[in-house]
Amino acid sequence: MIRTRFAPSPTGDLHVGGARSALFCWAFARHEAGRFLLRIEDTDQKRSSAAAGLGFLEALDWLGIDWDEGPEHGTSGGGNTGPYFQSQRLEIYQAQMQRLIDAGVAYRAFETPEELAQARAGARQRKEAYRYDRAALSLDADTVQQYLDEGRPHVIRFKVPDEPVVVVDAVLGEVRIEAGELEDFVIRKADGFPTYHFAVVVDDQSMGVTHVLRGQEHLANTPKHVLLQQALGYDTPVYAHVSLIFNPDGSKMSKRDKDKALRAAVRERGLDAPPAGCGIDTDAWSSWLSDKTTQLGHEQAEALAGVLDIELPEINVSDFRRAGYLPEVLLNYLALLGWSPGDDREQFDKAFLVEHFSLDRIVKSPAKFDRAKLKAFNLDAIQAMDADAFTTRLRAFAQQFEGAFLEAMTPEQFETFAGANHERCKTLTDPFDQGRFFVMADDEITWPDVKGLRKALCKGDPTGYERLEAIRPMLEGLSDWSAASLESAIGDWAKSNCEGNLGRIAQPLRVAVSGGTVSPPIFDTLEILGQAAVLRRIERCLAHQLNTATS
């Protein structure tokens, strides 16, 4: 039976690249009626934390990717080839490690990290490729024993055989590595934990993994894994290396891109101190600015982006969730980034993916992540929903991220709000981002002196202000404040007061009640706001009066 696995390290959220790898593993296993497992690669004691591990389980779950074996989450997880956390498999690695030592193909090495770093630096200066010199291999047994008795920290290295290695890859074909290209790499760290290379090989064997689908950054590691498999007498799984996902500018999509965008904006504005309200103290600020590897926390980054008025790039699955993309759309788009069904079909669901997925249709070349296309797919999916489905999803999204709207609106108002936005939004955040004025207090609305507002309020004869003044009594006297009633009343009014041109009054109204030039259809907007708020806002707008002399 086919068995695939996704094996992330628990270092933060699920990156879209990782999500795509998981998706391919999942789709392949489902297509082949096999099993998909999840394994947590937490052998780095410095970087692992239990809390970080949960983030991507949630992300996978949200995307609709379930797993048959692995950590338990919802209905996923379980299985009998565990444990699925590498940190809980130390005895297994130790037993396999001993086989290698007994066979004479693994040996202890006592060089310190500092010594090795120095040797590497020297090699670089001489413009030579550094490979471990096998010095420890020539240590005699007594010396080794003496070092061990002294308790000297040491690693275990694998004695790489002097022969070429051929990796057979389902996507890339055969990749041949000549003898002498690989050094005797470390398989057990000084802290007793196996390195990634060793743990992966042991786990894939003991978990019965038949196919390894992963990012192409692992290609260069694969010869090591093949060698270890041979030394241990294991089977070599089928490998399929998927190309990387890049930013539109060709750089690698990275968790650090958010900080990169923020630093660029900070430098551009010449900010030399942390803006108030973003929760960053001066010391953290300066070290963050000078050290490109440091990252701001999520809250801080969001706050700073708000102050700088820039959009942070979405990188993690959770970013796309928060940005209002539908999980089935992200999944569809991710599948298309590096795979295609072979015909012109681009929009499809999970069932289609499972039915048609195959390794030989995975693309070799790297792909740039195109948010515009993702957004277009999201729009198509939103428009394909019926009104109830959309309202339900928008409400669920509001519960998650936009609670203020649910507090400020009755269920009926929210339904109108959803309906008014359904046709015109590309993401679930659009209605909220463009509709802040719905939940603002009437006296929080302001009318900045910008071109669009001047045009709606000050231009024309009569001006927008004058029309607002004129229509106010009619609105005040309207007894049925529904969109339909407003439409007929304002429509009639426009016929006799605006030469039948609805826009002459619609736009001043829009500006008066929203403080901006963009809103849902005006009658829906007025209905949701309610008569009292609309009249108050019109009054305040009239009282405010942009300076017409400067326009």
Place this chain on the structure above:
RNA sequence: GGCCCGUUCGUCUAGCGGUUAGGACGCCGGCCUCUCACGCCGGUAACAGGGGUUCAAAUCCCCUACGGGUCACCA
């Protein structure tokens, strides 16, 4: 720098020796219109370069260029 991988419209891709090189997103133009969107109609646009092989090459081979990955006691 060594090793490895890749290269079709701006982007994602179809193509697996003979096609007017197809689709999608974007972009441009027009229509619709109470704003923004949506929708509809139309259009622009690609085989990185050079050598081979072949009757025939985007498709096969080689070289170059460019892009990327990797060279940790990270995974």
